Every structure is written in structure tokens, then in C-alpha cells.
Amino acid sequence: MNESAAAPASAAATPADPAAARPAAQPAAASPAAAQPAPKRRIAYWDNARFLLIVLVVIGHVISTVRTDSSLGFALYSFIYLFHMPAMILLSGLFSKPEASPKAVASTVQLLATWLLWEGVWAVIRAAVEGRAPGSGFLVNPSWTLWFLVTLATMRILLPYIARLRHPLLFSIALALASGLLPAVGTAFSASRTMVFMPFFVAGWLIRERGWLDGQWFTRPARAARIGAWALLGAVGIVFAVAVHLQDFWRIDRWLTWRDDYLTAFERGPIGDWQPTEWVSVSLGGIAVTALLLAMAAALTLAVLIVAPRRQSIITVWGARTLYVYLLHGPVVWVLRETGVIDAVAAWGVAGVLLLTAIAIAIALLLSMTWITRVFRVIIEPRVDWMLRRG
Template sequence: MVSTVRTDTALGFGLYAYIYLFHMPAMILLSGVFAKPAVNPKAIKSTVQLLVVWLVWEGIWAVIHAVVEQKALSKNFLVSPAWTLWFLVTLATMRVLLPYIARLRHPLLVSIGLALIAPLFEGIGVHFSSARTLAFLPFFVVGWLARERGWLTGEWFLKPHIRARAWAWALLGGVAALFSLAPGGFKEFWRIDRWLTHRDSYSWMFEHAPIGSFGPSGDGFVGWIGFAISGLLISLILLAVAAAMTLAVLLVVPRSHSAITVWGAHTLYVYLLHGVVVWFLRESGFIDLVGELGWIGVVVLSLLATGLAVVLSMRWVTRVFRVIIEPKFDWLLQKEQREEEPKPVG
């Protein structure tokens, strides 16, 4: 909800940018933790499920736009994922790539290289979520490596020391203070929000979101080198900040079981369903109306967003909407063969 009015107030812009620094990297990393490079029936079915859900929801959004806005299908239908659906395409693509990445000697370094180099090409963008897939790929690889190599099974993570938690809180608080104390909430100096969505190339981002007076200049090969170095440097810094904040969040998250733990099992329902609710609130003018209240409106929208997430995590929601969130598609697949065929006798 806040994203709709993020440029209206310093608080809204700071809150949006702060969350976007780590929330998608954290989600991608956790997705990588549960991913496996093995190409077996279970892994294939899991990937196909993502694609089926994506196609179902592309159809849902097409119907919504046709009925409410009288819009025909876009020429980019199924090429550019509708709004929040990029995550499904990105996650499916990462799962397809993982078996190949896992065979590399330095998978993390390769993924970081791809994340930094890909935006140099102007063709990178929203088509099949290519820009975001490569930008977030390092976090997916880190999640997979963390499980494979037991990085998250040590005492340092399972029972973080008070000093580690203090460091994590200090980092999270320090970044929040940076956005709070910056003149204009950072917005006037740098539209960092456009960089954090990772939708476009460096050339687009430098054109639409320059950092004050800093930016590549010059013509020809020398100018291109300056442009490349500037883009790589900014992306590398944002990548490092996202990694540090993601680790900090993981360290401060309570280890005990609670009601929130149960809600966390239904994140896909929240992710897909909240878009429809927010879209209708935005199209009706409700969000803009609340946003006119200034920073108070940002607080109200934040509370409403939190309440919406809680409601969409409830079990009755999973029962009602399971058919479009977890549709049955076994009829699409061949009958799963046994992983180990019995050896012939004699």
C-alpha cells in the first residue's frame, strides 16, 4: 500500500526504500534454502507448480483488467509478468538454473558476476523477469549453499550470541536512521527506490534515478567505461547492504514457535492475494485519499497492510483460495517412476 504514495512524504519514501533493501533478498534466500539441484520427479513437479500458478494468475489479472478497466490483452501478455507475478517466474527460472550452477567451481562468484554485469546490457528488463532473476540470483545461491554446507546449523545461527543480536539491531537501526535523518528523506538526492526494484538496465536507472550530481559522463569507449564502473559499483554496494541486512534480520528473528510461525507457512497466499486487494483499494482512490493525510496516512496504510497480511495468513483463506494458489495439475505430468528400479535376479 505504501508503494502507491511513497513519493508523497519523506516517511513513505524512507519506509519503502528501507523495506526494499532486504525484503526480496531475504525471501529469495529462504527460497534457495529449500531448493535442491537434483533433477528428479519431485523437483520437476515443484517447478511446474510455480509455472501453473503463474499462468493461472496471469489469467486472473487479465480478467480483472478486462472487466474493470475494459482493457484488451497487452502485446506483452505472458512476456512481462503482471505486477507481483515476476516472483513466480524468477523463482521457477532459478530452480531450472540451479542444477547447472551447482556444477560450477565457484557458483556464488558466478552468480554475483551475472548480477553485476547483466544490467550493462540495455536489453535486460521486465521480459520474463530477466533483470530481477539475475539481480537476486546470488541470494538464491547463498540460500542453497547455506543448506548444503551447513552454514545455518551452527550455534552462531541457531542460538545467536547477545553481541551478534546487538550488532544486527545496530545495523538495522543505523540504516533506518540514515533514511530518517537525510534531508527530504533521501528522495530529493537519490530515487534509490528505482534501483532497488532491479527492473531495468544501468542506462535506464542512471537516466531516471541519478545520484545527485554523480553519474557517468563522457562519450565513446571512455564514457562507457565510466558508465560501467559506476553501475557496477552502485550495484555491488546495494548487494552488500542487502546481504548484511538480510543476515541481520535472520539473526534477530525469534527462534521460538508462535502464531506468527503458522502465518509464515502461508506466505504465497499473502503474496498473491494482497495484490488484488491493494489494486482495488488503489483504483478506488482509497489509498490516495489516506495518503493525503501525510505521514499519518503512511502510518495508517502500514497498519492496514499489516492487518491484511495477518488476515490473508489465516487458515480459512487457504481453504477458500487453495484452488487458485495451489491448483491440482497432476494430469499434466507423467506417472512418477520409481527412483530405484529393482535389479533383475540372476
């Protein structure tokens, strides 16, 4: 996301650039103007990582409705969904602070305002095209991609309390594993995803708080580290690609949406013949599967962060606009679905999946353009100053 959704615009010193935390040498006789603190600068690395991840988000949504039409589509979807949102959540946590400062409050209020505004946008789209009025789940169950905004706002609100615990990361992991035990925890206000992804948000905050990624092994990873990271990403991707009968054995994609309790997850996505029905076996099995998937997500997230480019480039500029891509790609993909374009392209098999991937990348690039931010700023970053008390 851009800074309104994932990181404060003023964030400067990050684990990827420890030198940014050191003040520059000051002249012996600085003028009053020069004595003012310099504006904090963005770190190219984090924007680069954001752009890579938002491209994966768009690809996943483009192929979502046709993912079971081919083994390649299923493999690509499952691979992306295994780690792309955990990684996005981690970056969001990295730029969050466990405090209720005026700036933090304003950022969270703006996030909620954007969510409510876009719920209205989707309500209008559905009413105009489908003649469908908002139902009983309006605002309770976030529309499609809007769950991320609700989850992120909830995590920001909860972080000051979790940060006061002795072991905040262990607590968040326990919360994630326990989420599937409660059928009542579902899509309402994105509660299930909030609980499951909470460890990544807390880990992001701890990375910055405790300097876990400040070492040179991460800031300037050796060739061996990069090779290892690429090898891990490639190995997992290849496993998905060669397992052509994976969706017949395990609908892992249904687990990776993180909407269901463990019993429902096993009913919708049994693993071969393993479909426990007793509460104890369902609970222990669900916890084991969830722990494995989250561990894989953590490993792949770290691998992506290691291989992400660290130098300033054109994707650095695009990476600062990911909230625009995230929100605006939804209507674009929806139109492609409703008009049958995605189904028609997917019918070409492997070539269709590759073309849909190219279309998704093109959408991400288009929505990262400067003119997009100028035209749509009012509905992506609405002003909320009037809602907040001054002073």
C-alpha cells in the same frame, strides 16, 4: 512463500535446527509400521522469518504508489526494498536442490501453473474493470507481483547447472553485476531481477549444502549478536528516516526495483550531480552502485535472520501460508489504489504513512487465516498431477 514457492513441505533438518537431522532413538523391536520413516517436520524458525518478510512485502506494495508524497514514506519504502526480496529469494534457495527429481519437477511445474493461472486472473480483472485486453507483453512481462514466480521457477531450473561450477556463488555475483550492462535484459520473463537476485538464491542453497549457518552463533545467537543485528537494522532505518531530502538527491527507489540497465538507472535515478553518460563510466559506476546495494542487502538479510524469533508461535502458522498472502494481497491493494483509499490516507502525511502500514499488516494477517487457504487453494496451489508422467 509457503513450501510450494519457497521450500518443500517435507523439508525438515535445516541449519536453524541441526538436532532435527539426528534420528530419534528407535525401540529395540520396532513394528513394521514404526519402521516407516517419520514424516519430516517443519522448522518454526524459517516460517517465522517468512511471515516477517511477507509483512514487509505487503507494506511496500501498499505505500508504493504514494512513497514520494512524504519523506517518511520514501524512507520506509527504500528501507524495505533494500533487502526484503533478497531475503525472500535466499529462503527460497535454502529449500531448493540442484536436481531434477520428480518432486522438484512437480514443484516447479506447479509454480509455473500458478503463474499462468494468475496472469489469467489479472487479465480478467483489467478487462472487466478497465476494458483493457491483454497486450503484446502478455505473459512476456509478468503482471505486477507475478515476477517472483517466474524468477523463482527460472532459478530452480538453472540451479543444477550453476551448482556444477567450481565457484557457483562467485559466478552468480558476476552475473548479477553484469546484468545492468545489457539493455536487452529487462522485464521480459523477469530476466533482470532473476540475474540480480541470483546470488541470494545460490547463497541459500549453499547455506544448506555447506552448513554455513549450522553453528551456534546462528542457531542460538548470543545477546551481543542480536543487539548488533538490531543496531544495523536500526542504523540503516534511521539514516533513511533522517535523510529528509534523500529523494531530491537520489531516487534510490528506482534502482531498487532492479528493472533497468545501468544507463537507464542513472537517467532515472542520478546520484546528485553524478549522471555518467559514457559507456565505460556508466558501466563501472553501475557495477559499483549495484555491488554496494547488494552488499547492504546481504548484511540486512543476515541481520533479519539473526533477530527473527526461533520458537513456535502463532506467526509460525501464518508463515506457512505466505504464498497465499503474496498472491492475494495484490488484488486487495489494487482495489485500495483504484478506489482512492490509499491516496486519501497518504494525504495525512506521517499519520497517513503509519496508518497505511497498519492497514498493510492487517491485510497480511487476514490473508494468513485458515479459511483463506481453504477457499483459495484451487487458484494458489492448483493440482498438476495430471500433467506429470507417473512412475
